[in-house]
Amino acid sequence: MRICIVGAGAVGGVLGFRLATAGHAVSLVARGAHLAAIRRDGLGHLGRDGVLRRATGVRAVDRAGEAGPQDLVVLAAKAHQIPALAPDLPALLQADTPVVALQNGIPWWYFHDHGGRLAGTRLESVDPGGIVSRHIEGRRVVGSVAWGAYDIPEPGVVRGGDTPRDRFPLGEPDGSASPRLAAIARTFEDAGIRAPILPDIRAEKWFKAWGNAALNPIGALTHATLGQMHDFPAANALARALMAEVEAVAHSVGVAFPVSLEERLASSGALGAVRTSTHQDVEAGRRLEIDALVGVVGEIGRLTGTATPRLDALYACCRLLDHVMAEGGLRIVAQPTA
Known part of the structure; x- marks a missing residue:
């Protein structure tokens, strides 16, 4: 073939x-x-x-x-x-x-x-x-x-x-x-x-997006691994709130998830020292796939009348990061101080 x-x-x-x-x-x-x-x-x-x-x-x-x-x-x-x-x-x-x-x-x-x-x-x-x-x-x-x-x-x-x-x-x-x-x-x-x-392949797309829409932008902005996001209380709380917004938008188009939000978040945290793909893109100086991961969730939310204020704020930050990197030809890599 x-x-x-x-x-x-x-x-x-x-x-x-x-x-x-x-x-x-x-x-x-x-x-x-x-x-x-x-x-x-x-x-x-x-x-x-x-x-x-x-x-x-x-x-x-x-x-x-x-x-x-x-x-x-x-x-x-x-x-x-x-x-x-x-x-x-x-x-x-x-x-x-x-x-x-x-x-x-x-x-x-x-x-x-x-x-x-x-x-x-x-x-x-x-x-x-x-x-x-x-x-x-x-x-x-x-x-x-x-x-x-x-x-x-x-x-x-x-x-x-x-x-x-x-x-x-x-x-x-x-x-x-x-x-x-x-x-x-x-x-x-x-x-x-x-x-x-x-x-129902759409439900599978949403199930993966449930974690990606929340965790990928946090990783891109903070350079934290999935394990660090899970273990740091403030980041864990933010991820949970973002995932609740994603879940609400998914529900608005008829998609229900097979596990609880807590189970989905824990499964990502269990991956430990894994960097999200968007975090890797920041370090490599590549354009960010933030529209498909976050922006589109907000767009569907607007079509269905479902509010996504936290996702919208994170989306704006990541769009700005993408613009700054592209304009300056930059990649942003965490370096040890000593």
Whole structure:
């Protein structure tokens, strides 16, 4: 099968490695030093056993259009990167090519085939001016969520995806058990990627966003790990209040969570010295995916009349941080004083 991974960073790289070593014709859309290293040495995966393995048959490009028509597209770029990528994506798409969308937060396609009173609503936070939905038809989307910890220890090498908790649930926006959904899940599972099929992928997106919307911006602003946020009383109280706002917005669009807020917060704290992805982006000087994690929750809150004052305040702070970093070409890294 011809499979293109658009955004072959940490998560996309792990998927690309698994699919390539399973025998698929994989194209990777990457950039910078990571792209150069893949072109030179192939895509490496550093396992938990400390062994570096490489997939040398992958094709690495810096623009999606160079990869040509595909049987499956995995959109693994971060949500804020997609508007710039969107015009190139139709070159990958045949008549029935599905697009597996992995983005954190609440996605641009959220109200496609939703069925509620907001069905068809475009979310400006994640689809500015409609640029994404114009280039990726809603009918192509298969929703997914990336669970697990993934990183790039060095250019051309990815790590993650090899623990029991790592998984990529899949679901159709309309909740159907479609033949294409079964085929994608089988392709993933045959490549060693856990991909359970869910009847309500939106609920899974919200469940992950429940923690991300609160904890990612706190991590970005304070450089605290998940364990530190959990153990510091004031931060724990703030996270709890933010998560209560997220839960209220989720409830306003018909989503209920399977565990209590306290259980969800404790499970994040138990990860200990893990840095949130947005914290990592601050340290690397990358643009922040704050719109999809926080801004869109406030936007849906306004559509449903659900107040999100704490989320809105944190969103403003993170937008300012993103602006300051971009304007100054900065990365902000915690350094020891001695």
